Amino acid sequence: MSSILDTYDRKSISFVRGEGAFLYTEKEEKYLDWIGGIAVNILGHSYPGVVQAIQEQSKKLMHVSNAVIIKEAESLAKRITDNTFADKVFFTNSGTESVEGAIKIVRRYFHTIGKPEKNRIVSFSGSFHGRSLAALFLANNKSHTEGFGPKVEGFDQVPFGDHEALKKAINKNTAAIICEPIQGEGGVKVVPDYCLKGLREICDEHGILLIFDSIQVSFRTGTLLGFENSGISPDLCCVAKGFGNGFPIGAILLTNEVAKGMTHGSHGTTFGNNLLACAAAHAVLDVVLAKGFFEEVKTKGEYFDKELKKLKDSFPNIIEEVRGINFIKGLKLKVDTNDFMSKLMKNKLLVVKAAENCIRLFPSLLSTTDELDMGIKIIKKTCEEMS
Numbered sequence: 001m002s003s004i005l006d007t008y009d010r011k012s013i014s015f016v017r018g019e020g021a022f023l024y025t026e027k028e029e030k031y032l033d034w035i036g037g038i039a040v041n042i043l044g045h046s047y048p049g050v051v052q053a054i055q056e057q058s059k060k061l062m063h064v065s066n067a068v069i070i071k072e073a074e075s076l077a078k079r080i081t082d083n084t085f086a087d088k089v090f091f092t093n094s095g096t097e098s099v100e101g102a103i104k105i106v107r108r109y110f111h112t113i114g115k116p117e118k119n120r121i122v123s124f125s126g127s128f129h130g131r132s133l134a135a136l137f138l139a140n141n142k143s144h145t146e147g148f149g150p151k152v153e154g155f156d157q158v159p160f161g162d163h164e165a166l167k168k169a170i171n172k173n174t175a176a177i178i179c180e181p182i183q184g185e186g187g188v189k190v191v192p193d194y195c196l197k198g199l200r201e202i203c204d205e206h207g208i209l210l211i212f213d214s215i216q217v218s219f220r221t222g223t224l225l226g227f228e229n230s231g232i233s234p235d236l237c238c239v240a241k242g243f244g245n246g247f248p249i250g251a252i253l254l255t256n257e258v259a260k261g262m263t264h265g266s267h268g269t270t271f272g273n274n275l276l277a278c279a280a281a282h283a284v285l286d287v288v289l290a291k292g293f294f295e296e297v298k299t300k301g302e303y304f305d306k307e308l309k310k311l312k313d314s315f316p317n318i319i320e321e322v323r324g325i326n327f328i329k330g331l332k333l334k335v336d337t338n339d340f341m342s343k344l345m346k347n348k349l350l351v352v353k354a355a356e357n358c359i360r361l362f363p364s365l366l367s368t369t370d371e372l373d374m375g376i377k378i379i380k381k382t383c384e385e386m387s
């Protein structure tokens with residue numbers, strides 16, 4: 001009997017070692033890992049640059065308080081602002097903490113500019129923004145909020161993709177709209193670029209802020225924050241997951257304008273700016289910001305998409321739709337997802353579920369074509385077994 005609080009539906013398997021795209025059990029059984037720590041291990045397991053950075057930093061200094069200047073955090077924030085829309089960064093420890101902080105920053109901004117009545121945030125149905133009380137009631141997924149009342153106030157929700165409902169939902173109390181550029185947990189649902197642009201226009205028209213939750217999509221679409229191809233930028237962006245490739249780190253990215261309200265003492269977190277987290281994130285940026293990295297992600301991503309679509313064409317009774325972009329992919333299934341996932345696992349491929357009867361595929365961005373082919377072959381074999 002486990003002493004861990006039983007909140008996760010775990011598979012009866014565990015791993016002792018990870019290397020690149022693969023996980024290994026104690027008996028050295030090898031699994032192709034397309035869960036990737038749920039979109040975390042963008043460079044695969046135990047990526048040498050990240051391992052080395054953490055090892056070297058841990059010998060020097062692991063943690064100091066935010067009462068002093070932390071040079072490694074300063075340089076990390078500078079690298080992020082140099083390469084994104086953002087002027088400022090607040091480091092957190094997780095995605096949820098980034099979302100929670102973004103809600104606070106939005107409210108504080110309007111308070112500071114003398115419009116405290118603007119304190120409500122509009123979200124989309126099917127979204128997921130984390131498990132704190134505010135993040136739960138922001139996303140408003142009944143299966144997640146049940147039993148956790150009283151409801152946290154300040155959030156309104158519109159159906160995903162319903163432009164008219166969105167326009168109607170905006171009123172004098174609206175402060176911001178929050179959107180995942182691709183809904184991950186919601187079923188790998190891509191928000192098309194013209195809709196992202198539309199969101200920016202609505203926000204500008206009403207003098208409200210746009211928040212992107214890029215926690216799951218960062219890097220995977222072939223850009224740093226997952227939405228840059230749309231040509232627009234938000235006022236705030238929440239990130240986490242892949243930024244540490246397995247070492248916990250998150251961040252809120254924001255503009256100078258939105259940062260206005262945040263003064264000394266207005267927000268804080270003990271482990272934000274932690275030196276090991278910063279070392280890991282620097283090592284990740286060393287890879288992803290290197291010339292040509294994202295071009296390669298796109299090339300391999302297109303190949304991956306093409307191969308998945310071939311599978312869909314070959315097994316129309318099993319795969320209904322191929323969703324997502326590049327390395328954040330989903331297969332909407334016509335068969336039971338749990339059954340399909342168990343069979344994939346028997347065939348040594350690990351994937352994770354999403355809403356709308358989808359499975360999510362998160363290969364490492366460093367996957368070779370051979371490794372992608374290996375996964376495709378396992379899905380094909382599993383489809384054959386189920387046909």
Ligand code: PLP
Binds near residue numbers: 094095129130131240
């Ligand atoms: N937002 C999105 C889009 C996510 O995918 C997640 C996690 O899956 C979160 C927020 C919450 O992040 P965390 O689990 O790191 O708190």
